[in-house]
Amino acid sequence: MTWKEWAFHNVRHHWRELTAYLFSCTWAVTLCFLCLQVLFHPDLSSDIHQTFFMTTLFLLVVFTAGFIALSHRRFYSERKEEWELLRALGMGASNFTRILLWENGFLAGISILAGIAGGVLLTPLFDVGVSFVLFLPKTLSTHLSWKAVVWTAGMFGLLFAGATWRVRRRLVRDRPSSKGFFRIQIPEGVGVVVSLVCVGGLGWWMYADTWAEWTLMLHLPFFVLFAVFGGYGLLRYVGAWMMKQSFLLRMPSLWLLLPRLRHDLPQDARLLTLVASMITAAVGMGSVCFLLWGEADRLELQQNPWTVQVVGATGKAPEQEVERVLANEGLSVRQKVSLPMLLAKAEGIDYTLISSNDFNRLLRLRGYAPIPVRSGEGVHVFRYGKGAKEEKKGSVPIKPERWKLHVGAGTWDLDVVQRSNVRVFNRHPRTEWLLVMAESDFQQAWERFEKERRWIYGWKVSPWKKSAGAVKELDNRWQKEGLLADTPVQGRAMIRQTSTSMMFISLFLSILFFLASATLLTFRLRQGVIREPERWRLLGEWGVTGEQCWRIARWEVRLLFMLPWLLTGVYVLLIHRFLDLLVPVETVTTVMFAFVIQTGMWWLIYRYLWGKLVWWMEERLEEEGEMVG
Amino acid sequence: MLEARFLTKIYGGEGGMPSHRAVNGFHLSIHPGEWVGVMGPSGSGKTSLLRILGTLDLPTSGELWFQGRELTTLSSEERAQFRRRHLGFIFQDFRLLEALTLRENTWLPLVLSREDPAVMQERSDTMAAALGLDKGWHRYPRHASGGEKQRAAAIRAMIHRPDLVLADEPTGNLDSKASRALLSALETLRQQANSAILMVTHDPVAASRCDRVLFIRDGALMTEVRHGGKRQDFLRRLLTVVSAMGGEHLDLEGMGLS
Structure with a gap:
């Protein structure tokens, strides 16, 4: 028997555990290959598209690397009795390397070949999809790139080699490392405290007024780590307490289940956290995409209320020009504003001064209540996106602050008593920061600072979505002068384009995440089955019936599926909260919709794997019977 | 051939955990065959x-000599090579690789030594x-019975003609007929390969096949x-010691010794 034959025997013997794993790896290879095909496509050289597919590829490779490393580790650690025996028979580091390289060579070869073959078959379909979601003028021609083949094979070859190296290091190590979660054994009491602090922190973060979304993003990994870690500590503590309770002593199935969970869960913690993260990523991506797709128009109109906006004009010249172009395009003007403004500076930032009468007129047009401004006082209107929370609040009074404004060569003092981020103008550098003055003050300033006088014009036309041609013509004419602001038409197309691409890719990634989750749980369940007959025989000796054994097993599997699902539920709250702050539209329905779909899929995986588990178990029990016979 | 001096093994004792002295100043020497x-x-x-004798674990203190080499100072890789060349193992739970047939399992030591496949097949x-x-x-x-599996394990332990075979309760999972077959097999193989055997057992009948039996308690030689x-006299003496050590009532008649 050669090493190659031995490795082949091993792969063949473990094919059931490896099928799901190979399938996930193959799908990952296919996705990478498809992304690379697009990246190397001669007809698609736009930087935006290249960046988009590079980012997707990067995410894909990072995720796949983690998945392959964890699966390898799990697969090989489950064979520890085999390694122990081989070590006893005198198997050294070089021999371990040899057998691992052969085994992983087979796995890598199958995955890479099947993945690239799948990619080649899917390329025409993928090209059609890419052309559609990227709004390309014509469908991408099918182009098979050898560079993509070489890069895919090279990348996955390296990933498999890296995973093999990690496993080898563990196998040749003299003593196995601690089995504890993250190799630390934390007392149960500490786990409970950590868990409660994390749960409290979650509540505070979600409902405190002062937090910023980026703070959450930065802290989220640590939070998750501690919440999970503490959560398992809490579970163990509660388990230990429950074991002593008399009511539980009257329920033998549950009483037998608890110690088992206390023993297994800390070992499964990393696996379950990864599974929860993967299914959460699927929910999160789905939610963001559906939200952006559905709300693209509303988002754009909120940020750009005017179809065409001209800021900083020194005279009335643009007015007739814009209206002539709009008429030529067959667009009717529904609303129009023109108002005076003054240029000013404060602490290095360019401000636009407008009168309270004009500002209140704009507020009324948008359906907001007017803000009274007294002489000598001002309202600071800051740019949109600083915090959507304030956008919802509109305007808030603040402690008066004395501002010294530089207007031309002179200065002007103003007490800022209120802040607002209600959007009354389109996104434009000149209208990001406004200062609203009392009408009388503005009149005085207007008289005094003649050189700083400018005008703002805005038009709302109908139908606004068809104004792209007119906007483009005006844009070309005035681009150099910096007069024309952004319009909702372009932004809408951009949001749609981005979200469609993300939906397209997230669909593929979601499939990958689900396959990977199912693979990891399949490993876990199948390996559990190998130890079951021995355990059941023991339980049988104590008088536990076969039916009770099945009930215990069923609850174990249910919990294995429920814990990541519950964790995903917590994540979903965070996703909802995060989106709520990021996007000024209602997010709960979309997020819940994505979660419910996910729950359904999760339940299907549970049903499928439970069926498989029963089958494996019966097969194993039959084997046991044969052995005993 | 193999000599152990003052072997001691203490488990635990780290981080305030209670310690347990599993082997306590043990001396032993084993001769070829x-x-x-x-x-x-x-x-x-x-x-x-x-x-410890099989170099799977290192002693906390003491020395272990094999043909003039101190084994406790060897690196992990050197110990693996030592086991491959000089030792064979038989376990109570057989420990055969499920992916391989019984025949292929017996080839393992020769595969690790990169022996000629023809030699492997012929010898096994x-x-x-x-x-x-x-x-x-x-x-x-x-698909094999316990007796078949244990005989395959015995062949695996002997196929590379090791100097020493370490057997950990090899008859523990076998019925009396299969036990007898295995012990006869070990005897045959020992004569063929001139290997020494160190066998841990609870069974006095199995132990009566040995040249000498060491009785240990609390990690020390008693x-x-x-x-x-x-052989019958030897078995009777063994049973006397077992009884003196607090062994259960033994059915001498059942063993044909009354």
């Missing part, structure tokens, strides 16, 4: 001793024929009984 038995109550340190088939294993030879372990004479 000798069959040595180790008996003692559960928890007396038999398996710990076996693991000859040994299997000598042990009457040719019937279930091509079965996978899950007494040693040598064969010298008839």
Whole structure:
């Protein structure tokens, strides 16, 4: 028997555990290959598209690397009795390397070949999809790139080699490392405290007024780590307490289940956290995409209320020009504003001064209540996106602050008593920061600072979505002068384009995440089955019936599926909260919709794997019977 | 050939955990071709001793010499090479690789030594024929009986003609008929390969096959009984020691010794 034959025997013997794993790896290879095909496509050289597919590829490779490393580790650690025996028979580091390289060579070869073959078959379909979601003028021609083949094979070859190296290091190590979660054994009491602090922190973060979304993003990994870690500590503590309770002593199935969970869960913690993260990523991506797709128009109109906006004009010249172009395009003007403004500076930032009468007129047009401004006082209107929370609040009074404004060569003092981020103008550098003055003050300033006088014009036309041609013509004419602001038409197309691409890719990634989750749980369940007959025989000796054994097993599997699902539920709250702050539209329905779909899929995986588990178990029990016979 | 001096193994004791002295200043020497038995109550340190002698575990203190080499100073890789060349193992739970047939399992030590495949096949088939294993030879372990599996494990332990075979309760999972077959097989193989055997067992009948039996308690050698004479006399003396050590009431009549 050669090493190659031995490795082949091993792969063949473990094919059931490896099928799901190979399938996930193959799908990952296919996705990478498809992304690379697009990246190397001669007809698609736009930087935006290249960046988009590079980012997707990067995410894909990072995720796949983690998945392959964890699966390898799990697969090989489950064979520890085999390694122990081989070590006893005198198997050294070089021999371990040899057998691992052969085994992983087979796995890598199958995955890479099947993945690239799948990619080649899917390329025409993928090209059609890419052309559609990227709004390309014509469908991408099918182009098979050898560079993509070489890069895919090279990348996955390296990933498999890296995973093999990690496993080898563990196998040749003299003593196995601690089995504890993250190799630390934390007392149960500490786990409970950590868990409660994390749960409290979650509540505070979600409902405190002062937090910023980026703070959450930065802290989220640590939070998750501690919440999970503490959560398992809490579970163990509660388990230990429950074991002593008399009511539980009257329920033998549950009483037998608890110690088992206390023993297994800390070992499964990393696996379950990864599974929860993967299914959460699927929910999160789905939610963001559906939200952006559905709300693209509303988002754009909120940020750009005017179809065409001209800021900083020194005279009335643009007015007739814009209206002539709009008429030529067959667009009717529904609303129009023109108002005076003054240029000013404060602490290095360019401000636009407008009168309270004009500002209140704009507020009324948008359906907001007017803000009274007294002489000598001002309202600071800051740019949109600083915090959507304030956008919802509109305007808030603040402690008066004395501002010294530089207007031309002179200065002007103003007490800022209120802040607002209600959007009354389109996104434009000149209208990001406004200062609203009392009408009388503005009149005085207007008289005094003649050189700083400018005008703002805005038009709302109908139908606004068809104004792209007119906007483009005006844009070309005035681009150099910096007069024309952004319009909702372009932004809408951009949001749609981005979200469609993300939906397209997230669909593929979601499939990958689900396959990977199912693979990891399949490993876990199948390996559990190998130890079951021995355990059941023991339980049988104590008088536990076969039916009770099945009930215990069923609850174990249910919990294995429920814990990541519950964790995903917590994540979903965070996703909802995060989106709520990021996007000024209602997010709960979309997020819940994505979660419910996910729950359904999760339940299907549970049903499928439970069926498989029963089958494996019966097969194993039959084997046991044969052995005993 | 193998000499152990003042072997001590202490488990635990780190981070305030209680410590346990599994092997306590043990001395032992084994000569080529000798069959040595180790008996003692559960928890007396038999398996710990076996693991140290087999270089699977390192002692906390003491020396272990084999043909003039100190084994405790070897690196992990050197110890692996040592085991591959000089030792064979038989375990109570057989420990055969499920992916390989019984026949292929017996080749493992020779595969690791990169022996010629023709030699592997010839040697394993000859040994299997000598042990009457040719019937279930091509079965996978899950389809073989306990006796067949243990005989395959014995062949695996002996196929590379090691200097020393370490057997940890090899008859523990077998019925009396299969036990007898295995012990006869070990005897045959020992004569063929001139290997020494160190066998941990609870079974006085199995131990009566040995040249001498060491009795240990709390990790230390309590007494040693040598064969010298008839096997029945040897077995009677073993049973006397077992009884003195607090062994259960033994059915001498059942053993044909009354």
